[in-house]
Amino acid sequence: MALLFLWALSGPCLAAIDYDGLFRQSSDLMAQGDLGGALDLLGKVPPPAAGEEAGAFVSSRMQAARILAAQKEPDKAVAACREVLKLFPDNSEARNFVAALEQQLKPGWHTVLSDTLRFLPSLAKGALMTLLLVLCTMLVSPLGGLLIALGRISTVRPVSGFCWFIIWFFRGTPLLLQLFFIYYGLPSLGITLAPFTAAVIGLGLNYSAYLGEIIRGAIQSIDHGQMEAAKAIGMTYGQAMRRVIVPQTYKRLMPPVGNEFIALIKDTALVSTIAMVELMRAADQLFNTYFNITALALAAVIYLVLTTIFTFIFEKIEYRAGIYEQR
Amino acid sequence: MNSADQPLLKLKNITKRFKSLTAVNGINLEVSAGEKLVIIGPSGSGKSTLLRAINLLEEIEEGAIIFEGREVGYVMSKGKRHLGHPRAISALRAEIGMVFQHFHLFPHMTVLGNVMEGPLTVQGKSADEARSIATDMLVKVGLSDKRDVFPATLSGGQKQRVAIARALAMRPKLMLFDEPTSALDPELVGEVFDTIHTLADEGMTMIIVTHHMGFARELADRVIFMESGNFLAQGTPEELFSAGQDNERIRGFLNRLL
Ligand SMILES: Nc1ncnc2c1ncn2[C@@H]1O[C@H](COP(=O)(O)OP(=O)(O)OP(=O)(O)O)[C@@H](O)[C@H]1O
Ligand SMILES: [Mg+2]
Numbered sequence: 396m397a398l399l400f401l402w403a404l405s406g407p408c409l410a411a412i413d414y415d416g417l418f419r420q421s422s423d424l425m426a427q428g429d430l431g432g433a434l435d436l437l438g439k440v441p442p443p444a445a446g447e448e449a450g451a452f453v454s455s456r457m458q459a460a461r462i463l464a465a466q467k468e469p470d471k472a473v474a475a476c477r478e479v480l481k482l483f484p485d486n487s488e489a490r491n492f493v494a495a496l497e498q499q500l501k502p503g504w505h506t507v508l509s510d511t512l513r514f515l516p517s518l519a520k521g522a523l524m525t526l527l528l529v530l531c532t533m534l535v536s537p538l539g540g541l542l543i544a545l546g547r548i549s550t551v552r553p554v555s556g557f558c559w560f561i562i563w564f565f566r567g568t569p570l571l572l573q574l575f576f577i578y579y580g581l582p583s584l585g586i587t588l589a590p591f592t593a594a595v596i597g598l599g600l601n602y603s604a605y606l607g608e609i610i611r612g613a614i615q616s617i618d619h620g621q622m623e624a625a626k627a628i629g630m631t632y633g634q635a636m637r638r639v640i641v642p643q644t645y646k647r648l649m650p651p652v653g654n655e656f657i658a659l660i661k662d663t664a665l666v667s668t669i670a671m672v673e674l675m676r677a678a679d680q681l682f683n684t685y686f687n688i689t690a691l692a693l694a695a696v697i698y699l700v701l702t703t704i705f706t707f708i709f710e711k712i713e714y715r716a717g718i719y720e721q722r
Numbered sequence: 723m724n725s726a727d728q729p730l731l732k733l734k735n736i737t738k739r740f741k742s743l744t745a746v747n748g749i750n751l752e753v754s755a756g757e758k759l760v761i762i763g764p765s766g767s768g769k770s771t772l773l774r775a776i777n778l779l780e781e782i783e784e785g786a787i788i789f790e791g792r793e794v795g796y797v798m799s800k801g802k803r804h805l806g807h808p809r810a811i812s813a814l815r816a817e818i819g820m821v822f823q824h825f826h827l828f829p830h831m832t833v834l835g836n837v838m839e840g841p842l843t844v845q846g847k848s849a850d851e852a853r854s855i856a857t858d859m860l861v862k863v864g865l866s867d868k869r870d871v872f873p874a875t876l877s878g879g880q881k882q883r884v885a886i887a888r889a890l891a892m893r894p895k896l897m898l899f900d901e902p903t904s905a906l907d908p909e910l911v912g913e914v915f916d917t918i919h920t921l922a923d924e925g926m927t928m929i930i931v932t933h934h935m936g937f938a939r940e941l942a943d944r945v946i947f948m949e950s951g952n953f954l955a956q957g958t959p960e961e962l963f964s965a966g967q968d969n970e971r972i973r974g975f976l977n978r979l980l
Pocket of ligand 1: 764765769
């Protein structure tokens with residue numbers, strides 16, 4: 396009946412198409428599994444003439460695109476969408492579908508690659524900041540550690556007591572808490588620090604405490620005869636420490652200090668909580684923006700690269716530090 | 723100030739206690755320049771403690787150490803005795819060489835580095851100067867060919883000779899040897915003795931603690947028998963070794979060694 400009605404409406408000049416019937420028919424064909432037939436039917440819907448209602452055309456092409464996508468022919472599906480876009484470049488349904496299909500068209504590694512290229516600049520910037528933090532802490536903490544170690548074995552009670560306290564406090568509380576205290580707590584005492592300064596101070600103090608205990612152990616493991624021999628040729632305590640005792644600790648120190656510095660690379664991630672944009676924070680931001688796990692995976696890879704390089708360097712230094720025992 | 727008849731070293735009533743144990747018990751001793759003194763005695767008699775007290779590695783409770791006529795090492799303040807200023811103590815040690823039973827070479831320095839270290843760090847000499855002094859000392863102990871190796875590769879006898887060279891590089895006025903050959907294999911003892919002998923012939927003043935009686939007999943101007951922190955007997959080697967036969971303790975000790 397509808398068909399008759401339409402026929403009457405469209406008049407004799409052009410055999411107008413019964414779109415409703417056509418869509419119904421194609422749905423039936425689809426239901427029967429004849430996707431090819433359904434596509435043929437849908438293809439018969441012509442582009443709208445100027446001023447004509449375009450709904451049927453768009454619907455037909457999008458429906459065709461969905462069928463084609465289901466048939467695993469994404470390029471043909473894209474072509475169907477493109478027909479729509481040619482007339483209606485702003486049609487968001489077609490655009491989104493093309494975007495989704497193009498994702499399918501590319502192989503998986505290609506997606507990962509494009510994500511990687513997209514994320515790498517900000518991750519690299521973050522990684523540089525991480526590296527800078529690591530290097531600063533690696534510069535500060537051995538010196539701090541040595542001072543704490545020497546203070547700890549000093550016979551001057553207040554000095555050794557103070558150094559004991561430093562070690563006790565910084566090894567006994569979470570690094571995260573120390574960072575919070577320095578960055579968020581100190582301002583209430585009138586000391587406001589830039590995030591980077593706060594991060595270096597926090598990491599530096601924490602690692603100085605750990606290294607201090609390690610260095611103290613290494614110094615005390617050196618045969619007491621070394622100190623006596625140094626004193627016997629007239630060295631002062633300071634000269635003996637500087638020239639004889641401390642240099643002998645280098646080899647013993649390398650493995651545990653190397654471990655600490657590897658841990659440090661990972662511990663720098665904690666400063667992301669005090670407004671530092673380093674590798675962890677950069678990855679987190681990307682993840683939250685794009686909801687794309689590639690950012691996190693890339694961060695993991697960069698951390699691994701950093702830890703591997705440092706491990707390698709420490710092994711080389713360790714070997715060199717011990718050379719006098721082999722030659 | 724150093725008159726000819728004044729002893730180089732004088733110990734007055736030196737006493738060192740470890741808790742209740744008196745390791746050195748009121749020792750008096752005079753050592754004149756050029757004298758070779760050998761101290762013998764059973765284990766634990768206080769020989770090492772005495773040597774270590776002389777160069778202030780051990781802080782004594784009583785007595786005075788007089789080196790070249792001046793009292794050294796301790797100061798009185800608020801009625802109590804204390805070790806003197808670290809600089810003064812180091813300065814005294816720089817004039818007294820000490821050789822240990824277990825060498826205590828610096829393992830992270832080459833042989834040359836070990837011998838240079840005193841002149842370089844303590845005396846503040848230039849590297850060139852220190853190197854030339856060290857080279858001379860290594861020639862003296864017959865080890866100039868080992869100058870660039872690390873101590874770990876040396877034999878015990880070679881290590882001890884390097885240790886002697888290291889002490890000599892400071893041009894000490896007195897050398898203290900604490901059982902310099904006790905840690906050596908018997909076949910290596912000779913080379914170290916020869917080195918010490920050469921030094922003795924050059925007129926070095928030395929105090930040697932040793933268990934080798936042959937060496938004591940050959941080298942010593944005077945031998946002291948020490949027991950329980952006291953000097954039990956002293957004299958020329960002949961006197962002590964023959965007179966010692968009358969002293970039951972000394973005879974027992976000597977018989978065990980010979
Ligand atoms: N640092 C110390 N603390 C406590 N007791 C010590 C210490 N050094 C030495 N003693 C004790 O002092 C005494 C004298 O020791 P010393 O080393 O002077 O003897 P020694 O004559 O050199 O013996 P040896 O022939 O075995 O070397 C010993 O009973 C020893 O146990
Ligand atoms: Mg001894």
